[in-house]
């Protein structure tokens with residue numbers, strides 16, 4: 001669930017992109033990168049493993065010159081977590097291209113083959129995003145004129161869509177031309193467009209200019225003073241020239257909005273709007289619906305206090321407390337210096353980090369029946385440890401509620417859970433899960449309620465990618481054979497995306 005951003009400005013964009021990436025940091029903590037296009041048409045790239053604040057020093061920022069650029073924060077879902085697979089990626093032909101991708105392709109292997117056999121293109125890493133960039137490059141290469149027009153760019157993107165399967169929200173730059181952004185035909189991953197009017201005074205004359213920004217989430221636009229224009233539509237491509245002329249076109253035949261429902265549950269920041277839905281309101285609605293279910297089904301259960309498992313569940317928990325008419329208390333203190341545990345690579349890191357991240361405030365637990373609330377229970381890493389913490393802090397009974405339904409199926413569209421064996425709810429019913437977690441009672445949101453929590457905010461949005469909950473995937477290639485191949489690549493003992501340190505310095509265009 002990486003974060004991507006692109007800016008076409010009238011002054012240097014390095015700081016804006018850096019700031020936007022810090023605002024999108026919750027979408028990827030493994031690596032970060034920025035490419036700018038300088039006034040000579042040269043790309044300037046800095047990418048490395050680490051948080052945004054650690055990857056970019058003063059010297060990198062000074063080198064990232066130019067009025068146009070793109071950036072990426074990475075949560076690896078394919079390939080390895082080596083620095084050479086950090087994004088953006090670059091290819092020199094045609095024109096000079098660089099791209100950042102959020103999502104996950106589901107036909108990477110066949111594309112890799114066809115890129116070699118048909119397009120004679122070499123892919124230097126195991127990243128699906130490098131494959132994607134090369135598909136775009138090979139399609140742009142088919143344009144016979146040396147000069148690109150918006151129509152020619154859109155025709156290349158149409159052919160790119162025809163070859164790609166899976167989820168992709170992308171932002172790219174073509175040297176000498178401008179910035180492009182496009183979203184897959186289902187709009188699985190989010191992407192928004194914003195604008196800002198800036199006044200520039202030169203030689204005593206003031207003039208107004210438009211700047212554009214695309215980003216994974218509207219919160220990045222807000223922070224940078226851009227106004228949200230709209231979401232980029234499923235299958236739509238946007239081309240913004242260096243002179244800030246905006247062109248757009250739907251580049252697929254039958255686009256159908258089917259966004260990832262997990263963005264609303266967990267990934268996105270609450271202050272973002274995705275597909276015209278306030279993520280915050282959606283989470284309040286989730287809390288309301290789950291609160292009503294608890295009130296209905298647990299009439300005899302004596303709850304003293306409602307406690308969120310910070311941070312993402314806080315908004316839903318507040319609403320559950322209101323519906324149940326019980327006090328809402330911050331029973332856990334979150335260490336603000338530990339990031340999101342779910343998107344850490346490897347079970348060992350995730351597990352160790354939960355304890356470092358959360359600690360119990362004993363006064364809120366001692367002698368009480370507590371209802372703990374989480375936004376989701378995926379591997380159960382958080383809930384298992386939280387149960388112990390609550391009991392050690394003196395809780396009498398510990399109940400647990402999840403604002404999302406049971407996660408029973410793998411995700412192939414940009415969440416790193418390719419194998420069902422990792423999932424605590426896979427092939428397990430409520431009672432088995434409850435016992436494993438060690439809760440006195442356990443309750444999950446119903447899928448229909450989760451969907452309506454979002455649809456109520458935008459009645460035109462009725463279809464979602466709910467594959468982690470219902471096992472229904474957007475396209476046919478995601479079948480048993482696909483999962484067998486995926487398992488072979490990342491077998492049970494090796495499910496984490498591993499850092500391949502020995503090839504860490506593969507990248508050839510990145511200044512240290």
Ligand SMILES: O=P(O)(O)OC[C@H]1O[C@H](OP(=O)(O)OP(=O)(O)O)[C@H](O)[C@@H]1O
Pocket residue numbers: 266309310311312313339340341342343374375376377378379380381382383
């Ligand atoms: O069942 P699990 O495999 O543990 O995954 C689910 C948990 O992970 C996430 O928290 P995370 O720490 O990533 O981020 P948060 O601070 O935004 O809640 C999510 O909010 C749940 O708490």
Ligand SMILES: NC(=O)CC[C@H](N)C(=O)O
Pocket residue numbers: 001002003074075076077078079085101102103104105127128129414415
């Ligand atoms: N989470 C994402 O969007 C990941 C993008 C891409 N598949 C990668 O692994 O780098």
Ligand SMILES: [Mg+2]
Pocket residue numbers: 309310311312313374375382
């Ligand atoms: Mg959490």
